[in-house]
Amino acid sequence: MKKEALKKFKRVFEMQRRNILFNDRIVREDFSVCSDDRFDEVDQAATDIEQSMRMRLCNREILYLKKVEEALRRIEEGTFGECDECGEEIERRRLEARPTATLCVSCKEEQERREILTAAGRQHKSLGEAFSKKLA
Numbered sequence: 001m002k003k004e005a006l007k008k009f010k011r012v013f014e015m016q017r018r019n020i021l022f023n024d025r026i027v028r029e030d031f032s033v034c035s036d037d038r039f040d041e042v043d044q045a046a047t048d049i050e051q052s053m054r055m056r057l058c059n060r061e062i063l064y065l066k067k068v069e070e071a072l073r074r075i076e077e078g079t080f081g082e083c084d085e086c087g088e089e090i091e092r093r094r095l096e097a098r099p100t101a102t103l104c105v106s107c108k109e110e111q112e113r114r115e116i117l118t119a120a121g122r123q124h125k126s127l128g129e130a131f132s133k134k135l136a
Contacts, residue, residue: 001081005092009099010075013068020065067100074102083107 074080081090085107094101103111 001089001092006075006080009080009095010072012099013072013075017065017068017072020061020068023061064100070102071100085111 071080074082081092081095082088083090083104084102086104088104090101090104094105101108
């Protein structure tokens with residue numbers, strides 16, 4: 001991959017990392033529950049739902065932050081844009097659409113076919129392959 005493209009992706013990842021970390025601070029500051037918000041069961045339920053949604057958002061951002069950190073590491077190592085499975089270069093269009101992609105289109109399609117055909121494919125995707133193997 002050309003140096004200009006790598007610099008562009010690095011800037012995008014660094015900006016995304018800053019945004020996630022900034023948003024995380026704001027969300028965590030708002031996690032505290034004021035006793036005034038718990039007047040009755042309906043208020044308590046609304047507060048619980050809001051906190052649950054914030055926790056889900058935090059978890060999603062933490063998972064994405066890990067992917068961003070991994071992409072930045074791959075840029076530093078010089079392996080960004082290489083498919084983890086076949087070692088071929090991932091198409092630039094795919095990286096522009098999904099910058100954290102680690103598989104080329106054909107390897108990703110094959111992975112998705114395997115997920116559908118195997119029992120491990122029924123595991124929640126966010127658990128990761130290593131964790132799913134431990135469950136089996």
